[in-house]
Amino acid sequence: MFKKILVALDRSEMGQQVFEQAFNLAKLTQANFMLLHVLSPEEEGSPYVPMLSNFDYYPGLNNQSFELYQKQWDALKNEGIQMLQHYCAQANTAGITTEFIQNLGSPGRIICDMSQSWGADLIVMGRRGRSGLSELFLGSVSNYVLHHAPCSVHIVHLSVPAKVLA
Numbered sequence: 569m570f571k572k573i574l575v576a577l578d579r580s581e582m583g584q585q586v587f588e589q590a591f592n593l594a595k596l597t598q599a600n601f602m603l604l605h606v607l608s609p610e611e612e613g614s615p616y617v618p619m620l621s622n623f624d625y626y627p628g629l630n631n632q633s634f635e636l637y638q639k640q641w642d643a644l645k646n647e648g649i650q651m652l653q654h655y656c657a658q659a660n661t662a663g664i665t666t667e668f669i670q671n672l673g674s675p676g677r678i679i680c681d682m683s684q685s686w687g688a689d690l691i692v693m694g695r696r697g698r699s700g701l702s703e704l705f706l707g708s709v710s711n712y713v714l715h716h717a718p719c720s721v722h723i724v725h726l727s728v729p730a731k732v733l734a
Contacts, residue, residue: 571598574683575692576675576713577605579651580612585693586724587655590692593722594664602686603661603668605648606675607641610709614644645670676712684718691721 575590577583587603594601608614624700652668659666671678695710710723 570594570597572686572688572690573597573599574602574679574686574688575578575655575693576610576679576691577603577651577655578694579647580694583651584726585660585726586694587637587694589722589724591662591664592661593690593692599664599689601656601664601666602682602688603652603655603666604614604679604682605652605668605670606678607645607670607672608675610675611644642727644673647693653704675709676678676716679709680716680718686709688719690719691717691725692715693702693721693727694724696726 570593573590573594575587577586592602593599596695649671650668656666656668669682671682679691680694682688693710693713696708712722714723716720
């Protein structure tokens with residue numbers, strides 16, 4: 569069945585559900601795991617790019633803005649690595665051969681390229697649920713991957729707890 573599963577993760581609560589579904593599937597099929605986190609300005613919680621100007625009204629402000637931005641990116645990178653290490657340890661403890669990587673770039677393209685180069689049989693990823701104009705302007709990573717992946721794709725939808733009717 570599946571021998572190599574690429575798991576595309578982010579730091580949202582969706583990432584936990586994606587990992588759990590991929591984890592259960594890997595245990596059933598005895599597949600190997602590649603955990604992937606893509607650093608991108610599109611990810612929730614990413615720092616905003618500082619606005620730099622040719623006019624230096626306040627000397628040093630551009631440098632301070634850039635230094636703050638760099639610190640925020642470094643923190644984001646560290647959070648991503650820690651998340652990947654946590655999931656990797658969990659999978660390895662369960663006997664799933666697991667490795668991980670964190671790349672910078674366009675999430676859809678990175679996911680497809682990584683699945684091709686690693687030889688994945690399956691990509692497991694989440695979906696934010698964008699539609700209409702927000703999908704038109706912001707794009708949909710899952711839609712891109714569905715149309716460009718060299719292998720099968722499993723999309724995990726965020727499960728919302730059912731409301732209790734009074």
